[in-house]
Amino acid sequence: MADAHAKKHDYHIIDPSPWPFVGSVGALIMMIGAVGFMRWHGGLEFDLLGLNLATPWIFFLGLAVVLYTMFAWWSDTVKEGQEGAHTPVVSMHLRYGMIMFIASEVMFFVAWFWAFFDASLFPNEAVQAARTQVLGGQWPPVGIEVLDPLHLPLFNTITLLLSGTTVTWAHHALLHDDRKSLKLGLALTVVLGVIFSYVQYFEYAHAPFAFSGSIYGSTFFMATGFHGFHVIIGTIFLIVCLVRAMMGQFTPQKHFGFEAAAWYWHFVDVVWLFLFFCIYVWGGWGAPVFEA
Numbered sequence: 001m002a003d004a005h006a007k008k009h010d011y012h013i014i015d016p017s018p019w020p021f022v023g024s025v026g027a028l029i030m031m032i033g034a035v036g037f038m039r040w041h042g043g044l045e046f047d048l049l050g051l052n053l054a055t056p057w058i059f060f061l062g063l064a065v066v067l068y069t070m071f072a073w074w075s076d077t078v079k080e081g082q083e084g085a086h087t088p089v090v091s092m093h094l095r096y097g098m099i100m101f102i103a104s105e106v107m108f109f110v111a112w113f114w115a116f117f118d119a120s121l122f123p124n125e126a127v128q129a130a131r132t133q134v135l136g137g138q139w140p141p142v143g144i145e146v147l148d149p150l151h152l153p154l155f156n157t158i159t160l161l162l163s164g165t166t167v168t169w170a171h172h173a174l175l176h177d178d179r180k181s182l183k184l185g186l187a188l189t190v191v192l193g194v195i196f197s198y199v200q201y202f203e204y205a206h207a208p209f210a211f212s213g214s215i216y217g218s219t220f221f222m223a224t225g226f227h228g229f230h231v232i233i234g235t236i237f238l239i240v241c242l243v244r245a246m247m248g249q250f251t252p253q254k255h256f257g258f259e260a261a262a263w264y265w266h267f268v269d270v271v272w273l274f275l276f277f278c279i280y281v282w283g284g285w286g287a288p289v290f291e292a
Helices: 002-006 019-041 057-082 088-121 131-135 152-175 179-205 215-246 256-282
Strands: none
Touching (some): 057 256, 088 215, 088 256, 152 256, 179 215
């Protein structure tokens, strides 16, 4: 009787899972490996309990454990949903969780924008030691050639905006149970995401400034580079959704996995618009443009 009553409530009590512990162990190994990787890259040693851990392989071992944990844990979540464990209340809380995650990502990017605007708006700030000397009292700093915002950055802006349209089309098709359009829209979004990443790689490879040596380069690459990393994550997210769509795992009523991916992708789009107008257009205004 107690078991029968317990199954009627709206909350899902998950079965015991090894993945929180396994993921924590993987993260610890990856952290130790990251230190060893940096020491190895610098030609130094890293001794721990009498062992020299200055090697890149420990980091990749931890990374493999973390990635496998993510795959296995999310697979369990998908299985729970297919078994009916995701009641309306559970689904609502999953949405709250995704909203809070995106909110935390917003604050993450606020930090990089703050670093950029702090340097660009106050190039003569006397509180910061040697800022005027380093920047030449102007922004962009003296001697910096900037990327043409109307070239590759504009192309990538159009690419991402178009990808936002295709993922919305795919979502609309799913709501109307149009499986063909769902798969086509997702596939086009993935292709556009790959194109964006390649164009950004090409842009980085030909940039006239480096990460080190100037605050312009460091703030530029940190802000746009982390956005590029989020594009890669979002593309993988959408590839998983495409595979699941081909397997028929989404229905017009139950498709939060795809909905979360679409939310994340639209967040990436919005962040890029801020990056494009603030860093590429406004942040490079008045500086000599690099001619490739």
